[in-house]
Amino acid sequence: xxxxxDNPLVSCRDVVKIYGSGNAEVHxxxxxxxxxxxxxxxxxxxxxxxxKTTLLSVLAGILRPTSGTVDALGSELTRLSSWQRTAFRRDxxxxxxxxxxxxxxxxxxxxxxxxxxxxxxxxxxxxxAAKELLAKMGMADRVDNxxxxxxxxxxxxxxxxxxxxxxxxxxxxxxxxSALDAKTGHTILELLRTVAVExxxxxxxxxxxxxxxxxxxxxxxxxDGHIESLERRGEREPAAVSGEIAMRQRA
Amino acid sequence: MNWIALKMLTGNQGKYLGxxxxxxxxxxxxxxxxxxxxGLMLQTSGQIRDIQGADIWVMDPNVQFSDDVKPLSDSDLYxxxxxxxxxxxxxxxxxxxxxxxxxxNFQQTILLGLDDATLVGAPQNMLLGSVFDLRKPDAVIMDVxxxxxxxxxxxxxxxxxxxxxxKQAEIVGICQASRTFQTFPVVYTRYSxxxxxxxxxxxxxxFVLADAADGVDVDEVCRRIEQQTGLRxxxxxxxxxxxxxxxxxxxxxxFNFGITxxxxxxxxxxxxAQTFYLFTIENIKQYxxxxxxxxxxxxxxxxxxxxALLVSFIGFGLGIGAAAWFGRFASAxxxxxxxxxxxxxxxxxxxxxxxxxxxSSLLSMQRVMVVEPAVVFQG
Numbered sequence: 001x002x003x004x005x006d007n008p009l010v011s012c013r014d015v016v017k018i019y020g021s022g023n024a025e026v027h028x029x030x031x032x033x034x035x036x037x038x039x040x041x042x043x044x045x046x047x048x049x050x051x052k053t054t055l056l057s058v059l060a061g062i063l064r065p066t067s068g069t070v071d072a073l074g075s076e077l078t079r080l081s082s083w084q085r086t087a088f089r090r091d092x093x094x095x096x097x098x099x100x101x102x103x104x105x106x107x108x109x110x111x112x113x114x115x116x117x118x119x120x121x122x123x124x125x126x127x128x129a130a131k132e133l134l135a136k137m138g139m140a141d142r143v144d145n146x147x148x149x150x151x152x153x154x155x156x157x158x159x160x161x162x163x164x165x166x167x168x169x170x171x172x173x174x175x176x177x178s179a180l181d182a183k184t185g186h187t188i189l190e191l192l193r194t195v196a197v198e199x200x201x202x203x204x205x206x207x208x209x210x211x212x213x214x215x216x217x218x219x220x221x222x223x224d225g226h227i228e229s230l231e232r233r234g235e236r237e238p239a240a241v242s243g244e245i246a247m248r249q250r251a
Numbered sequence: 252m253n254w255i256a257l258k259m260l261t262g263n264q265g266k267y268l269g270x271x272x273x274x275x276x277x278x279x280x281x282x283x284x285x286x287x288x289x290g291l292m293l294q295t296s297g298q299i300r301d302i303q304g305a306d307i308w309v310m311d312p313n314v315q316f317s318d319d320v321k322p323l324s325d326s327d328l329y330x331x332x333x334x335x336x337x338x339x340x341x342x343x344x345x346x347x348x349x350x351x352x353x354x355x356n357f358q359q360t361i362l363l364g365l366d367d368a369t370l371v372g373a374p375q376n377m378l379l380g381s382v383f384d385l386r387k388p389d390a391v392i393m394d395v396x397x398x399x400x401x402x403x404x405x406x407x408x409x410x411x412x413x414x415x416x417x418k419q420a421e422i423v424g425i426c427q428a429s430r431t432f433q434t435f436p437v438v439y440t441r442y443s444x445x446x447x448x449x450x451x452x453x454x455x456x457x458f459v460l461a462d463a464a465d466g467v468d469v470d471e472v473c474r475r476i477e478q479q480t481g482l483r484x485x486x487x488x489x490x491x492x493x494x495x496x497x498x499x500x501x502x503x504x505x506f507n508f509g510i511t512x513x514x515x516x517x518x519x520x521x522x523x524a525q526t527f528y529l530f531t532i533e534n535i536k537q538y539x540x541x542x543x544x545x546x547x548x549x550x551x552x553x554x555x556x557x558x559a560l561l562v563s564f565i566g567f568g569l570g571i572g573a574a575a576w577f578g579r580f581a582s583a584x585x586x587x588x589x590x591x592x593x594x595x596x597x598x599x600x601x602x603x604x605x606x607x608x609x610x611s612s613l614l615s616m617q618r619v620m621v622v623e624p625a626v627v628f629q630g
Binding site for chain 1: 252254255258259261262263536537539540541542543544545546547550623624625628
């Protein structure tokens with residue numbers, strides 16, 4: 001466990017997200033409070049449609065909530081313009097997607113280099129940095145392979161390298177193990193834990209995979225747009241358990 | 252980001268080739284039809300271009316195109332010669348006559364009568380014989396295509412005889428002439444000889460060919476001729492454009508070719524846009540992922556535009572090359588196809604392909620613009 005910092009890296013309060021309007025209104029989030037700390041793995045779990053992915057998107061600055069506040073790295077995301085949120089994601093967030101979303105025509109190294117290219121690095125510098133990172137992740141002999149020539153686990157490693165290559169503070173992972181077998185899934189989670197602890201990054205993982213719950217420092221169980229319970233596996237008290245849960249517990 | 256855009260495009264070889272072929276096909280169709288149209292229009296004015304040596308054509312003011320001959324009186328020739336700034340002026344006959352062949356068949360023929368003394372307007376490219384042999388009695392020079400039309404089973408030769416208006420004519424030369432719109436044989440002879448080959452009429456002078464004196468502006472001389480004679484005086488180039496404009500305005504040729512060109516444009520745009528759009532849709536999650544990772548809309552639009560420009564450039568190159576090859580092949584095989592690809596066609600087709608490229612990419616750009624980066628979290 002990394003040295004604890006009482007200030008959360010990302011903190012959201014009373015976040016509501018409503019899709020559609022009128023009769024077609026869907027309340028994806030109904031007043032969510034959550035604190036996410038650097039050096040920890042925070043898992044959002046729950047049944048399909050409970051709002052995990054929406055919350056992940058809000059925390060990563062992809063979606064703007066209907067109401068509530070999201071403080072990330074000192075920026076109030078709800079007050080940022082669209083292009084400022086784009087810049088925030090570019091500079092501070094790394095993404096690991098369920099289906100990896102690697103570009104099939106790019107080699108492993110080129111795929112991992114994409115965030116640096118988006119930041120304006122030259123192809124040569126970006127790919128060199130990506131190769132170095134992939135080598136550290138045990139992929140030195142696969143850097144020039146196309147994604148189609150890699151196993152699922154290797155593709156996910158490339159995706160993680162892509163998420164880390166630009167040294168983000170926050171890593172968001174959507175079902176990172178769903179396309180992997182149990183053994184590979186564990187390996188990937190160990191890698192993500194190392195990433196969180198050694199890099200002092202906050203890692204948020206959305207998952208259905210109960211086999212990996214054991215890796216979580218904070219496990220937020222969601223249902224119907226709420227955080228139903230917040231379990232702490234580490235040393236920190238769940239100070240950020242939402243007032244909503246506390247009220248419900250009192251009730 | 253440009254290299255990523257190009258790798259994304261070339262990585263999907265099926266779509267990549269499909270878009271290129273769509274654009275190449277559109278380019279080929281548009282360029283080929285436009286070139287054939289230009290070739291046909293050139294044919295309408297080919298005889299004007301063949302008459303070299305005179306800057307100015309003088310004619311009846313009501314003449315609408317080169318075959319619309321409204322005869323002048325002989326005195327008009329002298330009136331033109333009397334205009335200040337005119338270096339010289341000679342008579343020129345142009346008309347249709349019937350040739351009677353040895354086997355009794357008749358064939359319409361275009362008869363051109365050149366000034367007896369100067370032979371101004373004589374053919375420039377003699378294949379057999381000499382222009383000066385026109386001074387012999389009954390002498391005519393025939394264009395090689397006309398000869399092949401009249402005597403398809405014979406090699407062109409000098410000495411061949413036929414009749415025009417019951418008068419004997421002897422071929423003393425074979426020349427290369429511009430293909431005519433009517434495809435009739437072209438027969439050159441002296442002006443005085445031409446008058447014997449056509450039925451007698453009161454007025455037979457078709458045009459007056461003239462030249463400006465040294466140091467005098469041709470347009471100024473034209474203006475003076477018109478002012479002093481009441482006739483129309485224009486340069487050869489102006490006469491060519493008047494003739495081509497007549498055919499463009501009075502016939503359905505531009506409309507018919509325009510339909511084909513428009514179809515080529517529409518079909519090309521449809522194929523290219525649809526394939527390009529499908530390519531973008533296939534990659535929409537990748538674009539969503541790039542957006543999520545912090546790529547701005549401007550970067551993504553640039554990527555799409557670059558992809559569209561690349562396939563358009565390659566498609567245009569292949570299409571215009573195929574069209575040019577088609578024209579060259581048709582010409583080399585002796586086909587009567589009218590084909591002329593001027594720079595204007597090249598530039599026009601390039602602009603059309605650029606429009607196809609922009610239209611194709613607009614749909615894709617719109618799709619990528621509106622895609623939410625959150626799409627990457629949808630299973």
